[in-house]
Amino acid sequence: MLRIGVLVSGGGTNLQALLDAQKDGILKSGRIVTVVSNKPGVFALERARNAGVDAHVIERGAYETKAQFDCALRDYLKEMQIDIVVLAGFLVILGDEFLREYKDRIINVHPSLIPSFCGDGFYGLKVHQAALDYGVKVTGATVHFVNEVTDGGKIIMQKAVDVMDGDTAEILQKRVMEEAEWQILPRAVEKVCAEYAGNR
Numbered sequence: 001m002l003r004i005g006v007l008v009s010g011g012g013t014n015l016q017a018l019l020d021a022q023k024d025g026i027l028k029s030g031r032i033v034t035v036v037s038n039k040p041g042v043f044a045l046e047r048a049r050n051a052g053v054d055a056h057v058i059e060r061g062a063y064e065t066k067a068q069f070d071c072a073l074r075d076y077l078k079e080m081q082i083d084i085v086v087l088a089g090f091l092v093i094l095g096d097e098f099l100r101e102y103k104d105r106i107i108n109v110h111p112s113l114i115p116s117f118c119g120d121g122f123y124g125l126k127v128h129q130a131a132l133d134y135g136v137k138v139t140g141a142t143v144h145f146v147n148e149v150t151d152g153g154k155i156i157m158q159k160a161v162d163v164m165d166g167d168t169a170e171i172l173q174k175r176v177m178e179e180a181e182w183q184i185l186p187r188a189v190e191k192v193c194a195e196y197a198g199n200r
Helices: 013-023 043-050 066-079 096-101 125-134 169-199
Strands: 002-008 030-037 054-057 084-087 106-110 138-145 155-162
Touching: 002 013, 002 043, 002 169, 013 030, 013 043, 013 169, 030 043, 030 066, 030 169, 043 054, 066 096, 084 169, 106 169, 125 169, 138 169, 155 169
Parallel strands: 002 030, 002 084, 030 054, 084 106
Antiparallel strands: 106 138, 138 155
16 A cells, blocks of 8 residues: 655645545545644644644744755655655645656645646635636636646646636635545545556
């Protein structure tokens, strides 16, 4: 069974979807063995502890340079023998050396149908506000591999979600999470784990 490390920066709703999927047997080719946050005190760490999963903090502010932070993160994941890295609301851009170390083994979920409303500066409510401002009738979520281009890696899975009249960014964010992100992230992680295990 593959060892999964989940990187978080906030409340951890996508982490919870993964933990639930693991408990329900949807995620069965890999096991979440550590959750790492770049900030102390976030609720995602509590979710990890409640599920009996190692919860670890590597603060970005504790390192002078981004490269040093990347190095500390990489060393910890190697120490934990992590096979697959999942970004679940992780708001730090990872450097090239880290990306090379885990090439084709880092998965991210983005709250739009890539290539729309993605790339540098598009995260959280900004994505949903951009979709509303543009007037799209359908949005959704995308799970993709992470490479050196922000939101530019190969797409693993997508799911569309309707935009409704009267939606605010907050309402749309909640619908996209419930109807898309929480559905496809666990399935995509299982797919990648199963394929990676089969190719080892």
